Amino acid sequence: MKKTIGILGGISLASTIQYYKKITDLYYEQYNDYYYPEIRINSLDFQHFTDLENEHRTEEYIDYIAKGIHALEKSGAEFVIMGANSPHSVFNEVVNKINVPMISIVESTAKRATELKLDKVLLTGIKYTMQSNFYQEVFKKYNIDVITPNETHQDEINSIIFDELVINIVSDQTRKRMLDIIQSYDVEGVILGCTELPLLIAQNICPIPVLDTLSLHAKAALDFSLNKE
Structure with a gap:
């Protein structure tokens, strides 16, 4: 029996659409039928x-996210994903306020980086994410070093997003500019730490391993729904 997926979206619209498409596309690729979760x-x-x-405004931020997830719970979602990287800065605080499981985009990404045997990766995303430490904290458990772009590049990436x-x-x-920024750092891989960045960067155009957080998160959600986690 498939578990009903809850997506906390709108953060932003562009990536929410991609989450929906990615989950359903992945399902069809695996099963070639339309029994989507x-x-x-x-x-x-x-x-x-x-x-x-x-x-x-951290407390308000946590409460706003939790309120959104409670609405998903009431609608029948059996577990949830937050369709953005930045709210994972308060992942643990939100988990303590909700009543269903929640899958972490950061853990999903760290597991993939481990599979690829990466030791040092570049974190890209909005400035809020690049200037927080939640990625570093999780990746440290996997013995992976996470570095961030310099301030000028952070401003540029934030503006692009x-x-x-x-x-x-x-x-x-x-x-092209985003690829130039990525290649200016001595790293083994790059985290697309904003769920809009996969609209711009894909593995086939990047010379180092790309950690597409949206795709990894969507796959983890589908696997959990199908009891394959």
Whole structure:
């Protein structure tokens, strides 16, 4: 019996759409039928969510996320995923406020990095994520070093995400610039630590291993739904 998936989305719209597509595509690739797991999506107010992050209103942030997940619980979700990297900065705090299992995007990514035998990786994402330490804390358990871009590159990546990707603007010029930034660091792999970044960067165009957090998270969710975790 498949478990009903709950996606806390809207953070942003662009990646929420990709989560839905990725989970259903992965299912069809494996089974070649249409018995998809049921999915509930609760789309948050992206600007309010981002304001809470940027203003470091942590308690309100946690409560807003938990409230969104409670709505998913009431709708029948049997477990949840947060469709973004940044709210995983308060993953443990949120877990303590909800009543269903929640799958971590960071753990899913760390497990893949371990499979690839990576020792040092670059974390890209919004500034909130790059300037937090939740990725470093989880990856340390796997003996993997996580470094972040310099401040200038952080500003640039943050701008790419908020000014382009979250509103589905994807350009070859920006893609080239992002690849140039990645290749300027001495690392063995790169974490696409924002669920919009896979719209821009894929393994077939990057010379080092790409940790596509959205795809890894979606696969973990599907596996859990199908009792394959």
